[in-house]
Amino acid sequence: MQRPDWAPDTIDIERPSVARMYDYYLGGSHNFAADRAAARAMVAAVPDAPLMAQANRAFLRRAVQFLAEQGIRQFLDIGSGIPTVGNVHEIAQRIAPESRVVYVDVDPVAVAHSREILSGNDRAVVLQEDLRHPERILAHPEVNRMLDFSQPVAVMIVAVLHFVPDEDRPDEILRTLRAALAPGSYLVLSQASDDDRHDTGEREEAEAVYQRTDNPLVIRSRRQLTALFDGFGLVDPGVVWVPQWRPETPESAEDAEKAVFMGGVGRLGG
Amino acid sequence: MASGGSVGEHPDDPSGPSAPGGPCPGAPACCPSVFARAWAKAVSGTSYLPMTQAQLEALLHRLTGRLAAALVSEPFDVRVGHQVGAELVAAHIASAEGLGRTIEVIQLRLLRDLGLVTEDVEDRMARLLATVATGYARALRDRTLDEQESIRRAAMVARAEAERALRDSEARFRHQATHDPLTDLPNRTLFTERLAAAIDSPGRGADRVGVCFLDLDRFKVVNDSLGHQVGDMLLVSVADRLRRALGEHLVARLGGDEFVILVERTAGTDDVVKVAETALAAVSEPALVDGHELTVSASIGIVERPVAGTTPVDLMRAADATLHWAKADGGARWSLFDVERSRRELARYALSAAIPAALDRGEFHLDYQPLTSLRDGRVLGVEALVRWRHPELGKLYPGSFIELAEETGLIVPLGSWVLAEACREAASWSSFGAAAPFVSVNLAVRQVHRPGLVREVRDVLERTGLPPERLQLEVTESTMMSAVEEPVRALRVLADMGVRIAIDDFGTGYCNLAYLRDLPVTELKVAGEFVAGLRAPADDPASRTDERILASLVSLAHALDLTVTAEGVETEGQADRLRAIGCDAAQGWHFGKPAPAARLLERLSAG
Secondary structure (H helix, E strand, O other), X not given: OOOXXXXXXXXXXXXXXXXXXXXXXXXXXXXXXXXXXXXXXXXXXXXXXXXXXXXXXXXXXXXXXXXXXXXXXXXXXXXXXXXXXXXXXXXXXXXXXXXXEEXXXXXXXXXXXXXXXXXXXXXXXXXXXXXXXXXXXXXXXXXXXXXXXXOOOEEXXXXXXXXXXXXXXXXXXHHHHHHOOOOOOEEEEEEEOOOOOOOOOHHHHHHHHHHOOOOOOOOOOHHHHHHOOOOEEEOOOOOEEXXXXXXXXXXXXXXXXXXXXXXXEEEEOO | OOOOOOOOOOOOOOOOOOOOOOOOOOOOOOOHHHHHHHHHHHHOOOOOOOOOHHHHHHHHHHHHXXXXXXXXXXXXXXXXHHHHHHHHHHOOOOOHHHHHHXXXXXXXXXXXXXOOOOOOHHHHHHHHHHHHHHHHHHHHHXXXXXXXXXXHHHHHHHHHHHHHHXXXXXXXXXXXXXXXXXXXXXXXXXXXXXXXXXXXOOOOOOOXXXXXXXXXXXXXXXXXXXXXXXXXXXXXXXXXXXXXXXXXXXXXXXXXXXXXXXXXXXXXXXXXXXXHHHHHHHHHOOEEEOOEEEOOOEEEEXXXXXXXXXXXXXXXXXXXXXXXXXHXXXXXXXXXXXXXXXXXXXXXXXXXXXXXXXXXXXXXXXXXXXXXXXXXXXXXEEEEEEEEEEOOOEXXXXXXXXXXXXXXXXXXXXXXXHHHHHHHHHHHHHHHHHHOOEEXXXXXXHHHHOOOHHHHHHHHHHHHOOOHHHEEEEEEHHHHHOOOOHHHHHHHHHHXXXXXXXXXXXXXXXXXXXXXXXXXXXXXXXXXXXXXXXXXXXOOHHHHHHHHHHHHHHHHHHHOXXXXXXXXXXXXXXXXXXXXXXXXXXXXXXXXXXXXXXXXXXXXHHO
């Protein structure tokens, strides 16, 4: 019997998962031996990798805080991974308890874990879907039950777009998502970048590590990242190294390029 | 971020702004907030802290107060250090580096920044650090174990979900693979599986099995007149009715308008006949399909037999053949498989299938039967009659294979062979000069209706050198029944060439004399049935009737300038009476049985 294309995947924890590697960088223990081995290889190649993950996580926290202060009460976090420390709903709901959050991830283990964490919270849900199929995400009944697209929504695509190769048309993905959003909606984007970073061979080694996962790494420049905000008005300070995006203290923005991640926040006008 | 810095250094500006929420804004250096800020700086970057710098300092400020209290309280309370360690971990300051820097900053700065002096302060500090480290390590271990457990549980849940989804999808796939998408009935695959199972592994009391092979009558008409969509809807409706009526039996759709019903554990034929009748009744219920009230009927072939010694293929082949019997009998009925009938059909089929090879191998030959003048006893012509010297069945007469050859179309090559062979042999009789008989060859309907007949006859005559007037073609009345012009035109061309045209079996078919107007017929051959009546005594009423019919036919023929040959003349008496009514010629055992050309030639030579 030949397997039809809609047959689901099986779960293989022997294969490193980028979501659980990220958890390891953040100091979590929601990971397996294969994840830790891959993450340690990454740290050996790029010693700052954990700092990058932390800086990116901090960017997410500041961005959500900013959006909540702007009055955003609906969040669609695509590529949410293992939502352990400092996840979107905790930050948003601390500021505005009525905030609604939909997490989306392609990793079934991350989704199962998120579901456990979110049980009992009727304003935050998780669903398994692939960023590369935004139309499916937008058509998902849970998304439509939780989010009102006639009102502003913040779409978060944080530390995940570097797993989407150009042939999967990230620009098309963002165009599809943008078309569904009401004026006043926001896009939060961050991904691995190498602008102005001295090439130490780390990039090649990092790419080699991620070849072992289901998600090879695609590094993009500031210019490419800025282009992806097409249709959105960039909020100050634009696309920057993530520690430079509205830092809490001036010193926390020092050596910002070590963070490897660049990011920004854009607002849909009108 | 990311700079742990050296925890031992004094802040450059001890009077700088303290943490928001700190207990003593603007306080001097001997203040918990200075220490808390140094502590915060020490641990930041050791792991991700889901809080702002201010929140971190507020937390550490609170913990600083507890540490300070523990250093001076009497007696020394180990629980404080444990709790502080645990709280650090709970606040996600939960890495090895976080602990190391915490120990370091407390040891180096706590007493100094808070201006604490007690008697046994070194001793107490050591114990405090030990309890903080212990509490921290315990909490971190618990947290690690909890997280491991939680991610492992998530993996198990995800795997269970994936497996369930896989099972669901496989079930779905299996359903798709075994069901017909239009009607959702089981398909051929599932039916074949179930039939094979019933035959190969019969359960208790399941040593017989039955199959109803059902096909809608004239379904094509529905498709052609109302469209395929209505046709499909009708199939769905029929499927529903069959499913409802025969719930306990497996009903499958094999494709098109073919359905099949598996009847397991039968006790005999009657069980399956009952099922077939139920199915026929269900199919014939009027159905409203897309606004059309449609009533359809079906034909069913039934096979019921012991499972021992049969195979699914045998059973389905038998059911298929039986279905055709029901169709041939007019449809809207069931037909029961009959071994004898099937054997006969198979034998007939085998025979017809053997004709082409038999032609190649020269297994056919011709016998000739004389057509004798009733006036002077001269042999006017001979009728060519085909024989088959079958390698296994022996000599076969046309009765056993011509009808088959007509059904299968093999009559065309066979008829061509007969025509060519008859002409070839007849051409060699030219030595008899004017006395040489014509040869009469039967043409089947298909041969006459086939384009190219004229050319074929002309070619044969040219090739053999037989003069056209020494060839007679016998056609039946039914050949002329067709509304098609072509055969009549072809025969007229042949007649114009000089070929004789005879109507065979005249007076027995559907008799439309109109063709006699258009067709240059030379001769009528009167069927033996009328002639047979002449064997009875002349005063027998029935015999007299036959004689009058024959007399009328003869006078009709003569009025049209046709000659009449009577077939089946077996006695002298018949010959005399035919001669008396003016019949021109006769054929039959009385004048000579069919025989090979050589024997005939001997007779002609002798004559």
